[in-house]
Structures are given as C-alpha cells and as structure tokens.
Amino acid sequence: xxxxxxxxxxxxxxxxxxxxxxSCGHFMKSHPSITVVTAMAGAPDVLHDGYxxxxxxxxxxxxxxxxxxxxxxxxxxxxxxxxxxxxLLDSDYAQYRPPGDYVPAxxxxxxxxxxxxxxxxxFAPLGLIHSDHIAVSDASRALWVGSNYTWYLYxxxxxxxAHARVVKRRLRVxxxxxxxxxxxxxxxxxxxxxxxMALYRSQFEPTRRNYGEAFxxxxxxxxxxxxxxxxx
Numbered sequence: 336x337x338x339x340x341x342x343x344x345x346x347x348x349x350x351x352x353x354x355x356x357x358s359c360g361h362f363m364k365s366h367p368s369i370t371v372v373t374a375m376a377g378a379p380d381v382l383h384d385g386y387x388x389x390x391x392x393x394x395x396x397x398x399x400x401x402x403x404x405x406x407x408x409x410x411x412x413x414x415x416x417x418x419x420x421x422x423l424l425d426s427d428y429a430q431y432r433p434p435g436d437y438v439p440a441x442x443x444x445x446x447x448x449x450x451x452x453x454x455x456x457x458f459a460p461l462g463l464i465h466s467d468h469i470a471v472s473d474a475s476r477a478l479w480v481g482s483n484y485t486w487y488l489y490x491x492x493x494x495x496x497a498h499a500r501v502v503k504r505r506l507r508v509x510x511x512x513x514x515x516x517x518x519x520x521x522x523x524x525x526x527x528x529x530x531x532m533a534l535y536r537s538q539f540e541p542t543r544r545n546y547g548e549a550f551x552x553x554x555x556x557x558x559x560x561x562x563x564x565x566x567x
Contacts, residue, residue: 342455352407380397459487
C-alpha cells in the first residue's frame with residue numbers, strides 16, 4: 336500500500352467543530368502546521384433547544400457555538416494545527432438556513448477559504464451517515480475537477496467504524512466518478528489523540544455514549560485515507 340505523504344501545506348475540511356480531530360488526529364499530529372477549515376461553525380441569533388445547546392448547556396445559539404469553537408481551538412492547536420471557522424449553519428439549525436440546496440453555498444465558502452489558505456493538499460470527509468458530512472463531502476466534489484490542489488478523502492470517525500457497510504457503499508458511489516487509492520497512514524500515539532479528543536468536553540461523552548466501542552476505536556490506529564484522481 337502506498338504511504339500517505341501529502342505535499343504541504345495541508346488543509347483538512349471538517350463538517351463540524353470536532354470532526355477533523357476525531358477522524359484525523361493521528362495524521363494531524365504527525366503533520367504539524369495543518370489548517371483545519373470547519374464548514375459549519377456558525378450560529379443563528381436565537382435561543383435554541385437543539386443538540387448544540389443541550390450538549391453545551393448554552394440556550395443562546397451563539398454562546399453554544401462559541402463554547403464549541405473554544406474547544407475546537409484547544410484541540411486543534413494541541414495537535415499543532417490552525418483552525419478556520421466558516422459561518423455556515425449545521426443541521427441543528429437547519430430551519431434557519433436559506434431555502435434550497437445548501438451544498439452550493441458550502442462549496443462556494445470552502446472554495447474561498449482554500450483560496451485564502453493556499454494549500455497544496457486538501458483532505459475532505461468521505462461523507463458518512465450524517466447529512467452535514469455528506470453535504471461537505473459533496474461540496475468538495477464540486478471542486479475536484481480542474482483543481483490546483485491534490486485531493487484526499489478521510490474516513491469519518493466514529494461513523495466509519497460503526498458502519499462498515501456504509502463505507503463500502505460510499506466508496507462504490509465515489510468510484511463511479513473518480514479513481515481512489517487507499518493509502519497507508521501511521522497509527523500514531525493513541526494517548527495523544529485521546530487527549531485531543533477529550534478537549535471537546537461538551538462532545539466527548541455524548542459521542543462516546545452513542546458510539547461506544549467505535550468511538551474508543553477512533554482513538555486507536557483506525558484512520559483511513561484515499562487519494563483522489565478525478566477523471567477528465
């Protein structure tokens with residue numbers, strides 16, 4: 336298997352304020368100076384009783400997202416990376432999104448962020464289970480053809496461990512349009528990744544309750560990556 340050795344600088348696209356670290360923490364630690372672009376890091380100016388407010392105990396949506404950004408900054412910087420937050424709304428705030436397909440808006444925002452960051456390599460989520468993960472993955476696909484970047488995909492964790500069949504189905508869908516080469520990634524020090532994941536204090540225990548062994552396995556040597564070659 337070919338070694339994962341991307342040309343730097345590197346940007347990692349994260350759907351939410353934790354996904355890059357949960358899915359790529361080992362890789363991030365071994366490749367310092369990565370930029371993490373979190374797509375859905377915005378908040379509507381409302382009181383809200385959804386997921387973000389419940390897990391953070393902050394009923395005012397901007398306060399809930401501000402706390403999550405603080406956690407993200409701590410975890411990302413702990414791994415030697417730099418966070419960039421876009422103001423798109425995650426599905427917790429879907430009722431406050433503009434009407435219509437949200438994917439083109441995500442794609443446009445990501446494109447502008449990458450223009451500013453000027454990476455050589457970009458890592459996007461495979462796009463598993465969660466609608467926001469699928470949307471960010473689909474938004475990145477719109478940028479692959481004719482791109483100046485080398486594109487990679489990472490397996491969304493813990494979803495990819497808990498739903499192995501979904502991973503296979505997603506890979507089949509993507510391989511209808513692009514060539515994907517799975518790469519050999521270093522496992523890294525699982526204690527370091529666990530420390531980074533634990534910095535998401537509002538998310539660690541809820542996610543662990545929901546995903547159990549798959550969540551714990553996410554701290555081990557279970558990260559997966561593919562290099563994307565678009566077909567012209």
